[in-house]
Amino acid sequence: xxxxxxxxxxxxxxxxxxxxxxxxxxxxxxxxxxxxxxxxxxxxxxxxxxxxxxxxxxxxxxxxxxxxxxxxxxxxxxxxxxxxxxxxxxxxxxxxxxxxxxxxxxxxxxxxxxxxxxxxxxxxxxxxxxxxxxxxxxxxxxxxxxxxxxxxxxxxxxxxxxxxxxxxxxxxxxxxxxxxxxxxxx
Numbered sequence: 001x002x003x004x005x006x007x008x009x010x011x012x013x014x015x016x017x018x019x020x021x022x023x024x025x026x027x028x029x030x031x032x033x034x035x036x037x038x039x040x041x042x043x044x045x046x047x048x049x050x051x052x053x054x055x056x057x058x059x060x061x062x063x064x065x066x067x068x069x070x071x072x073x074x075x076x077x078x079x080x081x082x083x084x085x086x087x088x089x090x091x092x093x094x095x096x097x098x099x100x101x102x103x104x105x106x107x108x109x110x111x112x113x114x115x116x117x118x119x120x121x122x123x124x125x126x127x128x129x130x131x132x133x134x135x136x137x138x139x140x141x142x143x144x145x146x147x148x149x150x151x152x153x154x155x156x157x158x159x160x161x162x163x164x165x166x167x168x169x170x171x172x173x174x175x176x177x178x179x180x181x182x183x184x185x186x
Contacts (some may be wrong), residue, residue, distance in 0.1 A: 002121065004128035007055040007067065012046045014064035015055065019046070022111050034117065035150040037109055041078060049077070052106060053130055056129045058112070058121045066112040068125040070105055070133060070140075082106065083177055084169045085143050092165035093180035094139060099164060105133065105181070107142040126159055137181040146173040 024036040049055060049069045058066040072085055089099040112121045144152045152175055157163045161177040
């Protein structure tokens with residue numbers, strides 16, 4: 001049985017462990033083809049993000065199988081990649097408007113344990129996060145390394161996120177993705 005919920009402090013070590021297991025430098029070239037995380041977070045950083053807008057987790061058989069972070073764009077993540085993405089908002093567009101025209105939050109990072117992929121956890125985390133934040137933001141904004149086509153496809157083709165544009169940090173290129181955070185009528 002799978003449960004989607006906000007992470008509690010007792011979950012933070014499992015999130016750090018999942019992050020480490022899927023960090024790009026800890027994976028073989030073959031493993032990277034199935035997706036990877038570009039950043040490694042300490043327990044303290046994990047707690048700070050989780051205590052901002054919240055981190056959603058997927059719990060499968062009592063174990064953390066995946067996580068999805070969310071934080072305000074004003075949150076000081078300390079990430080040069082997030083900072084560059086935010087600097088580029090005025091030249092990135094979603095639904096015909098500059099990203100600066102929206103009340104937005106930062107989606108990600110997201111990680112699904114390798115043994116749990118392909119089971120709908122990404123969609124479950126995405127829907128749980130949107131439900132948790134309903135009414136607070138107009139859009140969510142994410143970035144994905146262009147070197148990570150698996151993740152890019154999962155978010156664009158799988159979740160329906162739209163590419164808003166690109167930015168570059170230290171020779172690496174990233175796609176900025178955006179999606180509506182407004183509740184849809186079901």
